[in-house]
Amino acid sequence: MEGFYYTYILVSEKDGKNYTGYTSNLPLRFEAHQKGKVPSTKHRRPLKLIYFEACLSQEDALKREKYLKTHYGKMYLGKRLKSYFTSQEK
Known part of the structure; x- marks a missing residue:
């Protein structure tokens, strides 16, 4: 989609x-x-793409990327992707 900026998570x-x-x-x-x-x-x-979010501005996507790299951002992703990570442990 045009006009969007994406924040994404890859897993190695x-x-x-x-x-x-x-x-x-x-x-x-x-x-x-x-x-x-x-x-x-x-x-x-x-690598596998496991998560992405669309933002309407580059500034918002960059702020979101920075947040997701913080301790609280990683906790958010852990909760948001809990079912994904749980299924990977099997």
Whole structure:
């Protein structure tokens, strides 16, 4: 969808750690991650998109990204994605 900015969470299937980012083109950005074109995730592939939010402005998406990287943001995601994380433990 045009006009949106996306805050997203990827999980590394290699080390199980999350990566949080934001972009205006989620499919293109995810493809860049998958192809190893993003230095911070290049050696953590394969990656899986597990969560995203759409914002109407770049400023809001950036603020949301920063929040999700905080302790409280990680707690929020843990609760929000509880069923996902629970199913991964099996």
